[in-house]
Amino acid sequence: MPQNEYIEESIKRHGRQMDHEERTRKRAAREVHKSSARTQQLFGLKAKLHHAKRHSEKVQLKKTLKAHDERNVKQKDDGAVPEGALPTYLLDREGQKDAKSLSSAVKERRKDRAAKYSVPLPKVRGIAEDEMFKVLKSGKSKSKSWKRMVSKATFVGEGFTRKPVKMERFVRPMALRYKKANVTHPDLKATFQLPILSVKKNPQSPMYTQLGVMTKGTIIEVNVSELGLVTAGGKVVWGKYAQITNNPELDGCINSVLLV
Incomplete structure (x- = not known):
């Protein structure tokens, strides 16, 4: 058992109180009335958010109930009846198939698979090269314009050393280099400041990722x-992915959501 789970x-060690089940039942019964009173008192933006949350909960509940009802719906499948004698334990089935239940199960599996690879921000605005890079003039008479200065936030790693001046094409300013990010855990609803290990994928271009x-x-x-996150095998998780949700060059910090 992990630490701090007192x-x-x-x-x-000691079990629960004698009336634990009864108290739990009463608390659950009272919660409905408390929620109703809270809903009637809310107004403005908080009420709007609360009603949106309740609406999504009700939709999910209706879907679950519908899935349970569809599980027992059976249809005759004449093509599936084998020819010849049937054993006794198969006679009452009459070649039925749970068509709706099967299709619901397939749909749910697809949703789970999609949710596994989903991110908080699936689409982002494209950034042009003019906005990303600023042209730097170089040379004795400032006639050469092959250098570019990155105008967005960057991460360069721990042992980073700049190239010689005459060979450095992309300049990453010190003021826009970040080593830490504010990471919000979606389940815990808590934010932590964690060190950045690497940039895994920039949706704009592979060059920006590099x-x-x-x-x-x-x-x-x-x-x-x-x-202190651990895997099913008990090993400590070292690195995890997170998606940036703000514009770091405007805010002066990196806000992100952990992908769990």
């Missing part, structure tokens, strides 16, 4: 060893 440890440019929608890898 309640679970106490339950294992340069370590961080724009809105970029997938970064952060060090989550401080959070």
Whole structure:
């Protein structure tokens, strides 16, 4: 058992109170009335958010109930009846198939697969090269214009050394280099400041990924060893992916959501 789980440890050692089930039942029954009173008192933006949340909960509940009802719907399948004698335990089936239940199961599996690879920001605004790079004039008479300065936030890694001046094509300013990001855990509803390990994918261009440019929608890898996350096998999780949700060059910090 992980550390700091004192309640679970106490339950294992001493058990629960005698009236625990009854108190839990009463608390659940009272919660409906409390929720109703809270809903009637809310107004403005909080009421709008609360009603949107309740609406999504009701939709999900209706879908679940519908799936349960469809599970027992059976249709005759004349083509599936084998020819010849049938054993006794198959006679009552009459070649039925749970068509709706099967299609619902397939749909749910598709949704789960899509949710596994979904990100908080699936689409982002495209950024032109003129906006991304600023042209730097070089040479004795400032006639050469092959150098570019990156105008967005970047990550360069721990042991980064710049190239010699005459060979450096892309300049990443010190003021726009970031080492840490504010990462929000979607389940815990808590935000942590974690070190950035690498830039995994910038949706704008593979070149921006290689340069370590961080724009809105970029997938970064952060060090989550401080959070104490463990795998099913009990190993500590070192790095996890997060998606940037703000414009770092405008806000002066990196806000992101952990992909769990």
